[in-house]
Amino acid sequence: MPGILSIVERAYHGTIEEQDDTILWLSHMIKNAGGDVSVLLRSNAVNYAVKGQDASGLSIGGVALGIPPTLDNDVVALSTAGVTVYVVEEDLSDRGIGNDELCDGVTKVKRSGLAKLFDDHDAVWHW
């Protein structure tokens, strides 16, 4: 049985922190530390799996943010590192997000399948 299911639902924390999104980052750190973790993107966080996000060009008071978040790349990196990244299918369609817009490496799950997904993990961390 996989270990931890980390649920991310709150999305876009303000762009200017290195670890934005903080929970994707933390999940990657746990994986790197040897943890067995899966990530479930639900609610607005399903938008993290959309290709082509671009937060470049932010400059405030003449201070530029040189390395903006690339959340779609972070999702792909999680998947590449061996973390299964689930996205809730209905949360995508509610937001008008089509299959052709999704980045590689995500697994769709229906809302009706969430109970089983919870049950399939030892622990559920609902951030």
Place this chain on the structure above:
Amino acid sequence: MTTSGEKSITIALMDPPYESGTTTTALRIMDAALRKGISVNVFAYEGAVNLTMRGQAPHPNPVKGTSIEEQDHPSTAKFIAGLFTLGADSPKLEWVNCGLCVDERGAGECIDGPRRGGPGDLFKFSQESTNTLIIGTR
């Protein structure tokens, strides 16, 4: 404070650093206003007093394997220091941190620029500004 005939915007904000896009939007509005020659008055309330803390420090990113230098990630205090440079004279940036909120949070060590104040400053700002935008927290 602006003199008669000059435009100014007062902004009240409450969110702490790095929790919400609201902080970034508020900073972008301040930046745009100052670039347009519009003075800005800020009343930082509750968690927003932490935006200007002097001790904020960048860090490396172990997930991406990047160093502090490679990340080159400005803190909110650094962004706001930049705003103070833009708003050094005319247009002018005035920033008041709620003193009681500072005390509660031990946030007294802030960058150069902000001063300690209270809700009376917000009222005064609003009376003397072209317009006021209140940005609450959630």
Place this chain on the structure above:
Amino acid sequence: MADYVLIESRDPFEYSDTGYFYEVAADLSKAGNNVTFFLVQNGVLTARKGISNSAVDKLQKAAPNVKVLADEFSLRERAIIGGKLASGVASSDVDELVDLLAVSGVKAIWH
């Protein structure tokens, strides 16, 4: 008649009370006021074409005179680009927002 700038930073998926703000915008417009409805942050999620129960569609049907703008940075950050922008929503930015705000007497309301 007054000029209003309503700034919606929240979205109906996370906050069930966003409907109230869209309704107020429509009511203000129907009462004869000039209303600009500016979407920013996750508020722009309603500006994606194909969204279900589109709050923007409802607003435009109820009050066609409301001008709906969406922050370009927030759109781009969420990959709502090109043909993905819903009809009736115009891409804008904080520079234009400041132009709208820096006018004496304009009622600026953040939600």
